Amino acid sequence: MADQSLSRRRFLQSSALVAGGALMAACAPVAGDPGTAAADEGDSMSEEPVELVAQYWGTRPEFIEDREILAQRMTEKFPNVTASQNSVPGGQYGEKVLTAIAAGTPPDTMQLNHRWEPFFRGQEALLNVIPFADADAEFTFDVFYPRIIELGTTEGQLVTVPRGWNPFVIYYNRALFREAGLDDLTTSWENDTWNWDSFLETAQALTADSDGDGRTDVYGMFFPYWYPFLRLGGGDVLSDDQQSSGLGSPEALAALQWLADLRLTHGVSPTPAEIEGLGSAQDLFTAGRVAMFTAGAWGIGALTRVEGLDWDVGPLPRAAGQPPVGYTQYYGHGIPKGTQSAEWSWEYLKIISDEESNITVAQTIGDVPAMRHIAESEHFAGLPKPPTRQVFIDSAPHMQVWPTIAPITEIMSRAITPELNLAFLGEKSVEDAVAAAGPQVDEILATFWGN
Amino acid sequence: MATGQKAQTISAPWSILRPKGRRHKDLYVALLFLAPSLLGLFLLQVLPIGTALVLGVSEWNIIDPIKFVGLSNFVEVATDATFYHTLENTLYLTVGLEVLNTLLGLCAALLLKNAMRGIDLYRTIYFLPLITTWAAVAIAWRYMYSLEGPINALLGPLGIDPIPWLSRPEWAMPAVIITITWKTLSWKTIILLAGLQSIPNEFYEASSIDGASRWQQFWKITLPLLSPAMFFALIIGIINTLQLFDPIFIMTDGGPADSTRTLSYYIYTRGFQNLRMGYAAALSWVLFAIILLFTLIQWVLQKRWVFYQ
Amino acid sequence: MKLRRRETVSLQLVTALGAAALLFPFLWMISASLQTLQEVEAFPPIWIPEVPQWTNYVEAVVNYNIGRALLNSAIVTTVSVVGQLTVCSLGAYAFSRLRFPGRDAIFLLFLATMMIPHYVTIIPLYTMVWSAGLIDTYTALIFPGLFSPFGTFLLRQFFNQIPISLDEATLIDGGNHWHIYLYVIMPLSRAGLGALGIFSFLGIWNTLFWPVLVINSKELFTLPLALAMAQGQFITLIHIQMAGSVIACVPVILVFLMLQKQFISSIALSGMKQ
Secondary structure, eight states: OGGGOBOHHHHHHHHHHHTTHHHHHHHSOSOOOHHHHTSOOOSSOOSSOEEEEEEEEOOOHHHHHHHHHHHHHHHHHOTTEEEEEEEEOGGGHHHHHHHHHHTTOOOSEEEEETTHHHHHHHTTOBOOSHHHHHTOTTOOGGGBOHHHHHHHOBTTBOOOEEEEEEEOEEEEEHHHHHHTTOOOOOOOSSOTTSBHHHHHHHHHHHOBOTTOSSSOSBEEEEOSOOHHHHHHTTOOSBOTTSSSBOTTSHHHHHHHHHHHHHHHTSOOSOOTTTTTTSOOHHHHHHTTSEEEEEEOTHHHHHHHTSTTOOEEEEOOOBOTTOOOOEEEEEEEEEOBTTOSOHHHHHHHHHHHTSHHHHHHIIIIIOSEESBHHHHTSTTTTTSOSSTTTHHHHHTGGGEEOOOOSTTHHHIIIIIIHHHHHHHHHTSSOHHHHHHHHHHHHHHHHHHHHHO | OHHHHHHHHTOOTTOOSOOOOOOGGGHHHHHHHHHHHHHHIIIIIIHHHHHHHHHHTEEOOSSSOBEEOTTHHHHHHHTOHHHHHHHHHHHHHHHHHHHHHHHHHHHHHHHHHSOOTTHHHHHHHHHHHHHSOHHHHHHHHHHHHSTTSHHHHHHGGGTOOOOOTTTSHHHHHHHHHHHHHHHHHHHHHHHHHHHHTTSOHHHHHHHHHTTOOHHHHIIIIIHHHHHHHHHHHHHHHHHHHHTOOHHHHHHTTTOSTTTTOOHHHHHHIIIIISOOHHHHHHHHHHHHHHHHHHHHHHHHHHHHHOOOO | OOOOHHHHHHHHHHHHHHHHHHHHHHHHHHHHTTSOHHHHHOSSOOSSOSSOOTHHHHHHHHHSOHHHHHHHHHHHHHHHHHHHHHHHHHHHHHHHHOOOTTHHHHHHHHHHHTTSOGGGTHHHHHHHHHHTTOTTSHHHHHGGGGOOHHHHHHHHHHHTTSOHHHHHHHHHTTOOHHHIIIIIIHHHTHHHHHHHHHHHHHHHHHOOHHHHHHOOOGGGOOHHHHHHTTBOSSOBOHHHHHHHHHHHHHHHHHHHHHHHHHHHHHHHHHHHTO
């Protein structure tokens, strides 16, 4: 089949050049052809001028400022390097990187997370960073949470140098807790009195129709994410061997049913119809219409800005007979294949992931830094709000992520979520939804493993 | 003035492709006038589309080389349940949007044609939805549709229980159609307004002298003379609606339960999310064929209702 | 035509009602641009902010660089719209007034290109722009806006309404096609040019997807890119975004007011016909 395949780059470029690229070049301002920068840098790092670009998503001014500083620090360390950052809105990240890769001009480093890391690694578009780390006396993986490195490593390959992580916790409204006569939540992930039964009781105690019009005004809890509960209940979306859907397992079915019941039977969590137009989980929480909700550490930044809101965090509740699960999403940066010089990319990557950069993660961005000693220092753990920041850090020993196989996003978004949403709407039973999603998951997996 | 009288007798407003005998002597002049357009057509359309044509018979994940796979993508389309489902949604959206847009656009154009007091202000207001950013539109309409929001408040006295517009599969599409109509209505209105203004006033005056009522004038003069503009707006409207993507992405993200996912949204998902550019290209060609078919049908049917002077 | 008084009043009423229905999200946008983030997120929505937050506008301009983005968008859109009106009107003239072999076939090709979904052609287009070394330049932003099959189609329809006898009069006076185009067709097609001007201005002013792909430097961000900066993955600063949106709307309204005069003048023209 090799003779039938044709290099995408040559194919696209020849068609483009035939198109009279020369003519467009004539109208262009005097700008260096980016292609010349790709001239082979060789293995040794020369003193010749180099231009490096780091690709990120998210365009909030504080993010951009952070990335500008990282670029400046790179340029300061290597005077021949002109480092820059490139940020696009989150919704366009995939298109931006893919289009650049398709044109043969990948960025020098790129941001990765639970969604993009499996995707790009699965396409074999990323370099293994372990050889770089081994050859570099300045660098060690030992400063990071070992569990993040462990979870990110598949078959001896690691493609992401982590920068931060977002443990999921329960955010709760302390004022509503006091009104309902409830104590603050435990801070211990191991405490098994904080379990699904006590969670439901707490949610029931918080759910209230305060104006007595027959409609619920305060809901005990809201779950914008169902996946953490699936894991807490001992289930997962894939079978252990990752060959088929895992939603049919008794643990998974029970966990999903329990979630559906929160809404449809117990009425402690609103259905989408009941909160139509009221905004996101966070909006509902700040408006005092939801007393508990699940989210990652990003909730800190958002809730801290709300004046007069008395809130704190607690661990995810344990399911009966199951160990604690600290579901998290980590993110970091990697090196795409085909960059102008992997060595320079590695140097840039080191600055993006270093100690100073981790401090920014803690203080400015508000996530938990990937470096353990920074997370546990005054830069994160020592900050005043919420009072029990330790809950985030204490989830580390129980850290779990979602499956890291390449088609995971497709499996979640295309096969599972639409069906489960029907179940959570009460349109279908959980069994029927799982039975409908199963073959779709299996089909995606068969295509994936078949290749 | 001479201009006006000739306009009535000679001009064929909105007539499309009506050859008036072959005269080749204009070829070189035509090349000069067409040169920029042809260059644009070639660079911005023909080349990328040619590439897309090749992709349609290939497998390409963007990262690895392109592989030729013959017609297998098209065979897959034929048995792809999501394709049929999204096509159904697309047709629902297109019919709903075109009917509402044409009716309301016509009403708005007829209102705005009159030289009443404050007409400049009214025209600007009618145009505002088109320029209001989608982000603002989405938030404002989410409130409109909410259970305690204005739309349900209006329906209440009619004995209709509050409708969860955006979270039920059966209501999401009507809600999307209403919002997009609100947002894009003035597009239609501008075209129809321009069309209305090309109808000479003396037609109305002549019929007034003959004692025709306004209603009769509307049916006998306005509608027939406006039909070419309506035809134009319909053709373009359907071409655009069949490819509609952004508003859906912003308002419902295809949900709930895929009830508002359109074919072009599906194409985008396949290409940029599942990295199946070849398959996405094949789906695009199928969508192209559908749009072409619609356009040709309208072209044939225009003889029945489009009136050229 | 003359309207009776009662008709005038009822027409006014209906038009005003329609206007009110169309106006409210725009009013909400203005109101939200003057609220605090907490007010914006309140439910049911607050229509009149307690204390108007004019600082939102300052923040939008300073933190999100709206000023520079406004300038970029103005440059890109102005050049694109003027270019598109020129290119499309020249092409439309050929389709409307000239006879040459393959004319109808080429015109059909123009129409057909409108029917191809964008997303499959975007990568080849990007590759082309990159090959020409145009990434991160104004040219990359402007170039795709210069040509529009829709615009050519629209103008051709308008040109076809203008009587051929006028061309012939110009030819008898010793003019050529260039004269007909410049002195007959263009002045008589103001309504069409105005409509196309509005459409293309709006389209280019609001486009986000293409600039995301070809622009890297903050200095070249267009308005939609700058506005997207307030959009976070988890937190969106709606009040700042709305302030930016209001700023972004002002030029479009000005352009509309300017171009709709062309509609008015075509009313005046039809009045003259009597």
